[in-house]
Amino acid sequence: MKLTTLSLALATTALVTSAGAEDLRMSWWGGDSRHAATQAALEACGAKHGHTISPEYTGWSGHFEKLTTQIAGRTEADLMQVNWPWLSFYSADGGGLADLNKFSDTIDLSNWEASQIEAGTMNGALNGLPVSTTGRLFAFNKTTWDAAGLDLPTTWDELLAAGPVFKEKLGEDYYPFEAAALDAALIMTLYGTQRSGNPLIDPKTNSIAWSKDDFVSAIEFYGQLVDSGVIPAWQDVASAGNVPLHENPKWAAGKIAGTYQWDSTYFKISDPLGEDQELVYVDLLGQAGMKTPGIYRKASMVFSISANSDKQQAAAEVLNCLLNEPEGVSALGSTRGVPASATAREQLLSADAIQPIQIEAQAKVIEAEGPGIHPMMEFPSVRSAMQDNLELFAYGELDASEAADEMIMAIEEALEDIRS
Structure with a gap:
């Protein structure tokens, strides 16, 4: 029996009503392209399932602290984007976030x-679904490098x-690369991992x-x-306001021509x-005598549902x-990298919605070798x-030996919390 347009609409309305229309909240971090895509996806998915979802988004800086405060106060959003290493902090026993199983x-x-x-399971509970697998890669502005004849x-x-x-x-204000704050620390981590063949923190011990x-x-x-003029000095970056790379006019103009970033941040x-x-x-x-390429690879952000939410079924939808x-896959596209979901990946590939450079970058992440990453690194x-x-x-306030001693002491103190 064929349904008329009116009867189909009534049936759909009844289905939505029976599921219970809910007012939900979702939180995440990212850049402008991710913000726009996620809001469009929430509108599409909300309309499909009869829910209203209020967006709560920020940049990366400070998001962990904000989310931690919310979870401690039981005021977190119903649906959350969570950095993979944070699962062990929020839900070591599997009960801090909803079990998606x-x-x-x-x-x-x-x-x-x-x-x-x-990767998203803690103590038997599926606390987060990986959105993608991501890794840190080198990206260069080939146009600028060509202009330098290199x-x-x-x-x-x-x-x-x-x-x-x-x-x-090209000029004194041109740099082939950038690394300050977190990026500088991760370059240091990569170099040391290649040299030693070991992760900075052993996940097993x-x-x-x-x-x-x-x-x-x-x-x-x-x-x-810094001394070779490859990257701007830390002091110069700070005096310019510690502007994020994607907001830095020197990056946009090609005056900074290289970076070390997650492949999921391509856009x-x-x-x-x-x-x-x-x-x-x-x-x-690479470097002479290196023992491993040292890829920093992990499940990227996961999507989790609040253990405190009384609207978990709607959040799951x-x-x-x-x-x-x-609807959701089309709107999100590849703004969080190449999707981990097989259905989403196939849909975007068939629609040519994943750019070839993203497929190339993902292959480099998956194929590269490196030791496992300890969640505490983040x-x-x-x-x-x-x-x-x-x-x-x-x-210049510490020499390299003194800085190493201070790092070792502070990291040991942090690790004591998980060893006790």
Whole structure:
């Protein structure tokens, strides 16, 4: 029997009503392209399932602190974008966030591989569904490098050699790369991991796996980048207001021509560039005698549902729509990287909605080798230990040996909390 348009509309209305229309909240961090896409997806999924979803979005800086305060006060949004390492902080026993396994009739979990489900599982509870797998990659403005008459680098030595050439060929305010604050600390982490063959923190033992000499070498390498004119000095970045890369006019103009970023932020860093500029990903830069390429790879952000929400079923409907259903998938696109959901990935690929450079970058992330990443590497206490002491080194208040001692002591203190 065929349904008339009126009867189909009535049936759909009845279905929505029976599910219960809810007013929900969703929180996330990101750049402008992610904000716009997520709001469009929430409107589409809300309309489809009869819910209203209020968006709550910020930049990356301060989001962990904000979300932590909300969860502690039981005021968090119903649906949240959560950084993967934070799961062990918010829900070590599996009870701090809702168990998505309980909504398997609503959320099609078959779209994720077993390893991806495991990445979001704490103590048997599926506390977060990975949105994508992400890794830190080198991206260079090929247009600017071509103007300097240089091929894109494949080694750290080639990058170091580019600093003086940029100054001579293009001007004193041109830099082949950038690294300050977190980016500088992660460059240091990559260099030390390649040199030692070990992650800074061993995921199996919850202990520091580098020697002091590894720390010193990595800290001194940061100094080499500054001294060679490869990156702006920490002081210069601070005096300019610590402007995020994607908001920096020097990046947009091609005067800063390289960076080390998550592949899932492609649009965030590419959108500001003019149409005449070409952004290119390269393999991880290497060093003589390195023991591993040292890829920093992880499940990127996950989508989680609040354990305190009394609207979890409605939130599950929206979550499934965002990650698995055509309306949500189309609106989100690849603003969080190449989707982990098989259905979403196939939909975007067939619609040519994933750019070839994103597929290329994702392949580099998946194929590169490197030791496992400890979740504590992304906790504020560990990041502060790295950034704060690297900054003191940059300002000349500590030498490399002293900065290494301070880092080791502060990281050990942070690790005591999870070993006790």
